Amino acid sequence: MASSSFTEAYLLQHSRHGVIRVAALERLGITPMTSYRRCLPGGRWTHLLPGIVLLSRDRPSARQRIEAALMHANGFGVLTGFEAARRYGLQNVPPDRSVHLLIPEKHRVNSAKFALVERTIHMPTTRIIDGIPVAAPARAVLDGVRRIRELDPVRALLIEAVESGHCTTPELMDQLDSGSKRGTATPRAVLKEISTNIKSVPEAIATSVWTQAGLPPAEHNVKIYDPRGNYIAMPDEWCDEVGLAWEVDSFDFHFKKADFAKTIDRNNRYAAAGIVVVQTLPSRLRTEPDAVVAELRSAFRAASRRPRPNVVVVRQDRAA
Numbered sequence: 001m002a003s004s005s006f007t008e009a010y011l012l013q014h015s016r017h018g019v020i021r022v023a024a025l026e027r028l029g030i031t032p033m034t035s036y037r038r039c040l041p042g043g044r045w046t047h048l049l050p051g052i053v054l055l056s057r058d059r060p061s062a063r064q065r066i067e068a069a070l071m072h073a074n075g076f077g078v079l080t081g082f083e084a085a086r087r088y089g090l091q092n093v094p095p096d097r098s099v100h101l102l103i104p105e106k107h108r109v110n111s112a113k114f115a116l117v118e119r120t121i122h123m124p125t126t127r128i129i130d131g132i133p134v135a136a137p138a139r140a141v142l143d144g145v146r147r148i149r150e151l152d153p154v155r156a157l158l159i160e161a162v163e164s165g166h167c168t169t170p171e172l173m174d175q176l177d178s179g180s181k182r183g184t185a186t187p188r189a190v191l192k193e194i195s196t197n198i199k200s201v202p203e204a205i206a207t208s209v210w211t212q213a214g215l216p217p218a219e220h221n222v223k224i225y226d227p228r229g230n231y232i233a234m235p236d237e238w239c240d241e242v243g244l245a246w247e248v249d250s251f252d253f254h255f256k257k258a259d260f261a262k263t264i265d266r267n268n269r270y271a272a273a274g275i276v277v278v279q280t281l282p283s284r285l286r287t288e289p290d291a292v293v294a295e296l297r298s299a300f301r302a303a304s305r306r307p308r309p310n311v312v313v314v315r316q317d318r319a320a
Contacts, residue, residue, distance in 0.1 A: 010028075018054055018056055019048065048064075048113075049112050073109050076104060077102065078124060078126050079132055084100070084134045092157045094157075100116045103118070107119065138161075158194065173191055206237060215297070216241045219238045220236070221235075224314075226310075241308070244278070245277040248280050274306070274309040280295070
């Protein structure tokens with residue numbers, strides 16, 4: 001049959017989500033010259049990767065980019081990194097459009113355009129998600145974050161991966177210890193934070209600011225009760241040495257009518273128990289860290305000048 005007799009629907013049946021090799025099209029009767037001509041400006045198709053086209057002029061979807069990259073890797077690739085993290089449903093993934101694939105070290109496939117191909121002697125445990133071979137969560141998120149240097153995105157993704165139950169902190173540490181050491185300093189620092197029960201990026205930043213203040217160690221999210229067993233609060237940071245609470249409060253959350261009332265009640269309970277409390281907006285942790293440090297030091301001095309309040313601290317391991 002002549003190439004003109006082939007309908008788009010027929011070609012789509014032989015593609016993967018609209019992605020197909022030029023060689024496959026040739027077997028179907030479409031010459032390479034015709035395929036590439038259709039990818040020129042004004043044509044009906046899109047050239048994605050060497051020898052691989054999209055049977056459409058639309059912007060390729062994430063799935064189509066993945067299919068193209070897998071074809072480019074000649075069937076040896078396993079999806080990892082940020083696109084793999086999205087396959088697991090993780091939300092705190094940087095807006096990176098590259099498709100990161102791992103292939104066995106013995107195979108020779110180069111990266112091209114959006115397809116980032118990494119040869120490795122440590123091929124990951126693989127899961128099949130919607131027909132796509134995907135690296136296990138711990139490997140996937142670490143392969144992504146070790147390629148960026150910004151601290152907050154690394155924190156956000158690793159904390160979400162652990163909190164969502166996709167992997168554990170020990171699994172992530174084991175993966176760091178057994179794999180490439182390139183780009184692991186920031187993930188290691190974040191995992192050290194997570195191991196102290198930090199569960200959000202603001203908490204992690206707060207811990208850094210507290211450390212900068214040079215105050216005695218603080219604990220995260222412990223529950224405070226009065227001597228009669230009445231609940232007082234669960235501060236973001238608690239300095240037990242002097243009975244100092246630090247709340248990193250979101251303006252948007254706490255100044256809705258109902259939530260504002262809860263915040264007032266909480267602060268009244270702090271006051272009744274004799275607890276010194278510092279309230280800080282999350283934005284100030286980044287924009288005014290020195291001012292926040294000064295406020296924490298001042299509050300610590302004030303708390304040190306009176307006896308520690310008679311309160312009971314229940315830590316999570318005991319409350320579980």
